[in-house]
Amino acid sequence: MSKVNTQMIDEERAKFLRYLTKAGRRVSHGREIVFDQVMRAHGHFTAEELARGCLEKKLKVSRPTVYRVLYDLLEAGVIRETAFGDKHRHFEHVYDEKPHHHAQCIRCHRFIEFPDRKEDEVYHPYLEKQGFKILGHEMHFYGVCRKCQDKEGL
Amino acid sequence: MSKVNTQMIDEERAKFLRYLTKAGRRVSHGREIVFDQVMRAHGHFTAEELARGCLEKKLKVSRPTVYRVLYDLLEAGVIRETAFGDKHRHFEHVYDEKPHHHAQCIRCHRFIEFPDRKEDEVYHPYLEKQGFKILGHEMHFYGVCRKCQDKEGL
DNA sequence: TTCCTAAATGATACACTATCTCATATGTCA
C-alpha cells in the first residue's frame, strides 16, 4: 500500500512535469510545495484550506501562488474539482482515488462517499451526439444523514 | 401549457404558504416579491442575479432579504440548489421542471441539460442502508462543448 | 559559471458574494 502510494505519487508528479514542460512552464519552488501539500491531503479540500495550511506551516509560498498552482494542477489533471453548492471551491486529488460520488447531509454538511457505477454511462450517448467531449462526471446526492435524523427526532 | 403553468405556480405558492404557516413565519411583502421573481426566472440562476434583478427593477426589497427568502424557498422545497464548482450559489425552481441533470463546458461555462434516468437509482440502496434519507440528487458532467472544441481546433 | 530573459512570486489592494447587526417597520393576534 505504502509502496503503491509512493509509486502513484511519482506518477502524478511525472504527469505534472509533463504538463508543465509541454506548456512551456517552469518547475518552480511554489509548484513543488503545493504539489506536495496536495498529495498529503486526504479526501477533498478547499483552496482556502490548503492555502491556510501552507501559511500555518510557514511554507515559503503565498496565498495567490497556492491558488495559481491549484489551477495548474487542475489543468494537468492531477486534481479534479468537486462541485458542491457552497461558496468554496472543493478539490480532491485523482491519485489513488477510485472514481466515486458524494452524498452530503444538508444539516451537518458531512460527506459520504460511494463508488462510481457504470450505469452512469447511460448519459454518454446523449451528450456525445451533441459533440460534447466528456472529461468526467460526478453524482451529488443530498439528504439527511442518520445522525441528524436522530437529532431531529424523525 | 400556460394554464398548466399558472396551476403549477399556484401549487408552489400553496406549498410555500403551508411551509410558512407550519414554521410560524409570516407571509410578508418581501417573501411575495422574491417568490414572484423566482417563478419568473428561467432555468437556473444565482442568488446574486436574482438580487440584482430585484434592485434593477426597483422592487421594494433589499439584497439581504432576497438571500433570506431564497433560503426560505429552499427549505420549503420550492427551489433547489444546483451544485456547480464556481463561487456562486445556483438555484432553480422545482415548478414545471422535470428532474434533469447538467453538463457544463469547462471553457465557456455554458450548460446542457438532459433528463434524469432511473438508472441513477442504483445508488439508493447503498445510501439507504446507511440510514441516509435521500432528498434529491444531481449528476454533473463536465467537458468541452462542440463550439469550444472547434475554436481549439481539436 | 555567469548572464539574460521570460516566467513565477509576494505584497498589497481589490472585487464580489454572502452574512451580520441592529434600529425601524410591519404583520398577526388578542
Added chain:
DNA sequence: TGACATATGAGATAGTGTATCATTTAGGAA
C-alpha cells in the same frame, strides 16, 4: 386598536478568490 414578535433595510463586515506590479527566480545560452 394595541402589543409584540417577526421581517426588513442600511450599512458594516467576513471570507474567498483575483488583479496589479515590482521583485525574484528558473533555465537556457554563451
